[in-house]
Amino acid sequence: MATQRTFSIIKPDGTKRNLTGAVNAVIEAAGLRIVAQKRILMTRAQAETFYAVHAARPFFGELCEFMTSGPVVVQVLEAENAIAKYREVMGATNPANAADGTIRKLFALSVGENTVHGSDAPETAAIEIAQFFAGNEIVG
Numbered sequence: 001m002a003t004q005r006t007f008s009i010i011k012p013d014g015t016k017r018n019l020t021g022a023v024n025a026v027i028e029a030a031g032l033r034i035v036a037q038k039r040i041l042m043t044r045a046q047a048e049t050f051y052a053v054h055a056a057r058p059f060f061g062e063l064c065e066f067m068t069s070g071p072v073v074v075q076v077l078e079a080e081n082a083i084a085k086y087r088e089v090m091g092a093t094n095p096a097n098a099a100d101g102t103i104r105k106l107f108a109l110s111v112g113e114n115t116v117h118g119s120d121a122p123e124t125a126a127i128e129i130a131q132f133f134a135g136n137e138i139v140g
């Protein structure tokens with residue numbers, strides 16, 4: 001399989017606890033390359049656009065509140081099969097179900113405050129990367 005890119009976010013619970021480096025260490029140890037990265041404060045509009053697919057879910061308001069509650073680190077990760085690989089490294093959405101050694105098992109606090117986001121398909125990865133990065137900010 002060719003080199004692929006995925007979009008990642010270290011969420012506010014991670015930045016708040018000073019875990020950016022610890023999360024990045026797990027990402028890099030898994031063979032994913034961080035080819036773009038910046039720390040930002042997401043606006044409410046950005047969060048609502050990003051999670052639009054969940055707009056009808058009961059936790060949507062809480063999710064957008066959380067994602068704008070502190071800094072996040074948005075990233076582009078590159079590897080062969082990066083999308084599936086990062087989903088594996090992240091672990092299950094609910095940390096109670098996450099496998100040992102995954103980022104969410106290691107660091108997540110709850111199903112909401114679960115430390116990281118990762119794209120789930122090539123189409124969403126492309127849309128998510130484009131929402132936060134210009135092409136010349138990604139250096140592979």
Ligand code: GDP
Binds near residue numbers: 092093112117118
């Ligand atoms: P992911 O792809 O593993 O991040 O999971 P989903 O796409 O299903 O959900 C997106 C994000 O919404 C999750 O990572 C959580 O931060 C949040 N979320 C999902 N389910 C719940 C829930 O039941 N309660 C709350 N507060 N947040 C949730």
